Amino acid sequence: MTEKRLSGKSIVITGGSRGIGKTIAETFLKSGANVVISSRSSDELEDTANELSHFGEIHDIRADVSSQQDVIALRDYTLKLYEKIDVLVNAAAIQGPIGPLTEVDIDHWISCVHIDLVGTALCCKAVLPIMQRQNSGKIINFSGGGATSARPNFTAYASSKAAVVKFTEALASEVAQYNIDVNAIAPGVVKTRMLQEVVAAGERAGKQELSQVEKAIQNGGTPPQLAANLALFLASDESNGITGRLISALWDDWRTPDFRDRLLQDLSLYTLRRIDGRNFTGVAH
Secondary structure, three states, X not given: XXXXXXXXXXXXXXXXXXXXXXXXXXXXXXXXXXXEEEEOOHHHHHHHHHHHHHHOXXXXXXXXXXXXXXXXXXXXXXXXXXXXXXXXXXXXOOOOOOOOOOOOOHHHHHHHHHHHHXXXXXXXXXXXXXXXXXXXXXXXEEOOOOOOOOOOOOHHHHHHHHHHHHHXXXXXXXXXXXXXXXXXXXXXXXXXXXXXXXXXXXXXXXXXXXXXXXXXXXXXXXXXXXXXXXXXXXXXXXXXXXXXXXXXXXXXXXXXXXXXXXXXXOOOOOOOOOOOOOOOOOOOO
């Protein structure tokens, strides 16, 4: 039997109808949480809620995270059910236009930033007053490809996801006094609809990117369960005090006590910094 590490917790997961968000919802339900999932597709939401209902209590509500009205409705719906929000998982995202900046649809580019960055900020803004009154809370955001290294032809997605990381770090410092931990996950190359979008884009994605994605599809990609397991850790009391970090579900050994101790002791670890030879040298100590 799965340990009920989130027993009694009230959790909101945006983008919870498919992909990584759906896997997180299932993992959290098995851990005893009460889960509310949202996405822009009512049909997908209903199917997912029905599929996962035998794991625990799950509710769904359609919401576009780039709409402040929808986000407030999502928050109020959750409060009506549980009178609290313990954890927010911002998994809703789109990849945006693929191709050189000079050739992409700028409205599509802006829409990507609105959903991936502004949507994350709107959801945080909506739930933070609740968490502040509770004097506790966990917020889990998502980074993505291009956030920490150059990713040509994906400027909208890379820019918004890099911004999410810095937003995570700034917000974590802002709300630390309320015992609210805010972290971001780098999930790896998970086999979701986004990979199929890259394949469909063909040469607009660039030869190297296309080759890497095709290889990931062939070998199954990074299992979404890795991100879900990390999200479970960040949502649980085991991660208390770890905040403002970007943690890789694939590469970081976050399960070990040593790793957690290092995060609590060195505030510069697993953050985005300019390696300048002065403040941050990039040399391991």
